[in-house]
Amino acid sequence: MQLFSESLQTAFYLIVSGNSDLFEIIMLSIKVSLTSLLGSIVIGLPLGAFLAIHRFRLRSIVLSILNALMGMPPVVVGLIVYLYLSRSGPLGFLSLLYTPTAMIIAQMLLVIPIIAALSTQIIEDLHIEYRDLFRSLNVSTFKAIMAYIIDARMSLLTVILAGFGRAISEVGAVSIVGGNIDHLTRVMTTAIALETSRGNLSLALALGFILLAIALGVNIFAVKVKNWAMDK
């Protein structure tokens, strides 16, 4: 218990003292996670909607692969991205390894399957409801997809939150492709791992509490938005 109370005090002190290193880590964590989330939404939602409304021969195989990718170990994703971005890899010329961009790419590969697979199910249910109406109105595929995303926004918000949870809490992939470099690619999860390995448990716990607070804050905000939208 003493460790916990010390950690809370440390966390509180770090925040109120405006510790620049801490805020740099927090800001980078949020920046990387939100950017990867945004990219995943842009790709994952239309992909989910497309899979929900189109029937093609390999659809069930694609869905199975997508579902399997939801549970893909982050270190494997990190390793694959590492191999592609390393100097000798096919994308080595981009010099992205050990940069926040590499971390964003790795996180996107983890989050896109979650958003695409979960949104497929949600939009498929809506498609069953709207299908005849849209055929009757001769709605184009693009407009139908946009309509599904807009009308399923409340349920999709939960999916997006799940994606954000995956991104912000991820450590394996970002440490491989980011390298946990101080002032460059160090994010909260990799910093927690580092401080734990150094035996600096109170700072690690303090960072953990801050991470939890961010995750909790985002969820509370999302629930508030959802309730506000439901009342409208």
Added chain:
Amino acid sequence: MFETNYSEPPFKFELIPIKLRSVSFQKLGKNLIDNISLSINSKGITIILGPNGAGKSILMRLLHGLEKPSSGEVLFNGINLNNTIRLKQAMVFQNAVLLRRTVIENLSFVANLQRPNQTSNLNKLLQEVGLYEKKNLPARRLSGGEKQRLSLARALVSRPEILLLDEPTASLDPYSVQMIETLLIKLRNQNTKIIFITHDLNQARRLAEDIIFIHKGKLEAYQSAREFFNNPESKFAQAFVQGKLIF
């Protein structure tokens, strides 16, 4: 009065006669529509009657192009049903399918699919169906009758020449039924061809100019409403009119 610019100038019934030539529709090995041939020439309200499972909804879906006939053809003024003709139709489904948006957004969604000069005044349409005061409410908060009235208003946004209605007044309160019937009569007077499914014989007596009666996917009678109620063409139709169970 129905004061929207909905049908100015009135339609000229360019899609009439509506002909079904030996139309059959099979699904899962079952003959749901069995070799129906008929020509709808009337410009008034045509009502499709029949017991549950007769194939009324399938027939309407065939008329709207939501299902393709297994054999035979559906012709509108001699032209095979195509996308251009389908866009001149609108259909109201038995269970009101509403977008998860506000009342007015349900109408504007359809308006945005049309060319600007082809849409009706949305606010006036909502006034016509008694929903103007609720235009900013989520559609899911409407009552069953209000939802169906909104469906009807949405169908009218595109100013259809043919309006297809699949039991739009089933299980609605008398106020909503009356409001929908009044609106349909106004539309009919403005040369909109209306084809309407109902189980309600009294409603059929009130609205129909002609009646299609089908049973087990077969056309049993196609007569003017007066003839149908006085002297139905088939024994099944006669039993139906008399309120007897038919098998």
